[in-house]
Amino acid sequence: MASPPSFVADFDSATAMAQSTAAYLRGEDWPALGNPKLLEPPVSLANLIPRKAREQIFIASGALETTSPKKMGDIDLDEIGEWLLELYPERRYPAVGLGSSSGAAVYLNAALGTPWLPQTVFLPVRQPVHPDDPTTAMENGIEPGRALMEANPDWQLHHMHDANQDRLMVRILTYFRVKRRNLGGGYERFLSDRLPPGGTLLLYECRTRWNTTRIGERHVFQHGAVGGATEREFHEGSDRVEDYLERYDSPKRRWDGPEPDTVSPEAEWGFEESLRDDVLRFAREHRYRVRRIVFDGPDDLSPLVADLYRWWYRRRRIPSNRLMVTSFVINDAYRALRTGSVPYWMRFNMQPSVDGVRRFLDEREPFDDIHLALFQHGVNAVGIPSPDDWREVLSRARREGSTLGADLDEFPHDFAQYAKYNRAMKQLSPQYPIPGPLSLAEFDEFLAQAGNYDRVSIEDIAPDGERTPVAA
Numbered sequence: 001m002a003s004p005p006s007f008v009a010d011f012d013s014a015t016a017m018a019q020s021t022a023a024y025l026r027g028e029d030w031p032a033l034g035n036p037k038l039l040e041p042p043v044s045l046a047n048l049i050p051r052k053a054r055e056q057i058f059i060a061s062g063a064l065e066t067t068s069p070k071k072m073g074d075i076d077l078d079e080i081g082e083w084l085l086e087l088y089p090e091r092r093y094p095a096v097g098l099g100s101s102s103g104a105a106v107y108l109n110a111a112l113g114t115p116w117l118p119q120t121v122f123l124p125v126r127q128p129v130h131p132d133d134p135t136t137a138m139e140n141g142i143e144p145g146r147a148l149m150e151a152n153p154d155w156q157l158h159h160m161h162d163a164n165q166d167r168l169m170v171r172i173l174t175y176f177r178v179k180r181r182n183l184g185g186g187y188e189r190f191l192s193d194r195l196p197p198g199g200t201l202l203l204y205e206c207r208t209r210w211n212t213t214r215i216g217e218r219h220v221f222q223h224g225a226v227g228g229a230t231e232r233e234f235h236e237g238s239d240r241v242e243d244y245l246e247r248y249d250s251p252k253r254r255w256d257g258p259e260p261d262t263v264s265p266e267a268e269w270g271f272e273e274s275l276r277d278d279v280l281r282f283a284r285e286h287r288y289r290v291r292r293i294v295f296d297g298p299d300d301l302s303p304l305v306a307d308l309y310r311w312w313y314r315r316r317r318i319p320s321n322r323l324m325v326t327s328f329v330i331n332d333a334y335r336a337l338r339t340g341s342v343p344y345w346m347r348f349n350m351q352p353s354v355d356g357v358r359r360f361l362d363e364r365e366p367f368d369d370i371h372l373a374l375f376q377h378g379v380n381a382v383g384i385p386s387p388d389d390w391r392e393v394l395s396r397a398r399r400e401g402s403t404l405g406a407d408l409d410e411f412p413h414d415f416a417q418y419a420k421y422n423r424a425m426k427q428l429s430p431q432y433p434i435p436g437p438l439s440l441a442e443f444d445e446f447l448a449q450a451g452n453y454d455r456v457s458i459e460d461i462a463p464d465g466e467r468t469p470v471a472a
Contacts, residue, residue, distance in 0.1 A: 005079040007123050009065045010034065013268060014101040014118035015080075016329040022087045024110045027434065029334040031422030043419035051413050055168055058378050058415060062169045066126035069140075069174075073147035077155050077178055080121055081186015088115045088194070095291075095440060096195050098187070098279070099204035100271045103331045103345030104301035105293075110333030111308060113437025114202065115194065117187055119275055120158075120268060123148075125174040131163040132250045134257035138213065138221040141174050145219045154182050156218035158267035162225040163255060164234075164381045165348065167248065177267040181218075182278035197287050200440060203279055204301075205271040205294045211235070211260035222267045223257035226298070228350035228383015235260065244382045269298040269347070280461065287463045291440075291470070296455035299347040303360050304453045306344045308438075311446050313340060318432060321368040324404075324425075325357055325393070328375040335425035340432050341371070349375045349412060354385045354393065361396050370397040371428065373404040373421045376414045387411050447471045 004015050023030040097109045097116035109116045129137045141159040160175040212220040224234030233241050237254030245252050265272050283290045295301045313320035324341035328348050336343040346353035387408035394401025405420025458470040
């Protein structure tokens with residue numbers, strides 16, 4: 001499989017999801033987050049190393065992926081589109097997904113046998129800063145951000161600083177997340193090559209937004225990120241934040257970030273609406289249909305997709321009683337479908353994710369088996385659930401509840417899981433052949449039977465602009 005451009009991080013959620021989707025379309029799984037197999041043996045032994053040393057190795061691995069701030073003006077972000085042309089199997093598809101990142105979208109595109117193109121991509125920039133000093137982090141990003149935007153007029157920059165969940169990484173790198181404002185030459189060429197006339201563009205739009213500080217016309221700074229701490233806690237502090245900073249021996253007891261003056265799409269997940277206008281323009285010109293799939297939060301699409309898979313398995317007359325819960329960049333549609341697992345994706349590993357999967361289980365027919373692949377980020381952050389919270393989720397299985405290679409006593413420092421989860425997925429039985437893709441007509445049949453979902457709406461837009469609600 002082709003590698004992304006060197007300025008894109010291997011641990012970027014968006015490009016990881018694109019690679020996972022492409023692997024499935026090639027008929028392959030996506031083990032160890034796409035890292036080389038030769039790294040699996042040493043990574044699987046990571047828990048034998050003292051925790052502090054593990055953290056240092058984790059930080060060093062991130063540092064290896066950074067780009068010098070002096071090179072921002074040399075980056076051509078449209079190389080991402082060229083890479084995606086090589087990433088996906090060279091054939092025509094009935095539909096192509098693009099837009100906001102979501103693990104649920106990975107599973108939906110796999111079910112429909114369609115590629116997915118991300119709007120947002122992460123560039124790690126080499127810049128050390130104290131994690132609890134967001135103001136200096138913002139100031140350090142101004143000049144490299146300006147150079148990056150001057151070289152790439154069709155993109156916008158969201159500089160994100162999250163000292164809670166990204167505490168290990170922000171001390172050595174700056175999180176630049178760039179959003180595509182229009183399709184650009186690479187994406188247009190991909191669609192023209194792979195989507196025949198009459199095809200459908202699946203436009204994923206996540207409505208998550210965040211208070212930001214404007215740096216330039218296409219450059220904002222976002223203090224904090226979606227996860228365990230609330231947006232208010234990032235800006236105003238709380239007892240939980242104070243305890244967290246004390247626990248990490250920080251000289252601060254709250255974060256004194258720059259004052260927000262605007263509201264923007266959330267850096268990692270939120271949809272920049274200017275892309276929609278360009279998609280509709282391109283669809284009119286090429287007589288494509290557009291299906292807008294709109295959801296409030298990145299994992300609000302997960303219950304719908306899980307229900308779709310359960311409905312699909314029943315139609316195929318195979319058991320639909322196994323749930324595979326995955327999180328953040330750990331997504332493997334190939335293994336989900338081979339093992340007849342209903343996939344439920346969590347945006348991360350924090351308390352809102354536990355609450356989400358609990359709500360889903362409360363409202364559904366029980367599963368016999370529940371298996372959990374849990375992302376590990378190495379920080380006892382504000383809002384992190386306890387190992388017993390995850391055990392409680394697994395205890396809801398009527399027959400077997402287990403992690404997929406994770407040691408919950410080591411959570412969230414179990415970096416060995418990245419080398420183990422795929423092996424655990426392979427050991428699940430029975431194994432089924434990969435089915436042919438669902439058609440959009442079958443997807444519509446499911447939606448008609450399933451009814452409405454909270455925080456999700458779907459509408460179709462014909463080439464002449466006529467709009468038809470599909471689900472709301």
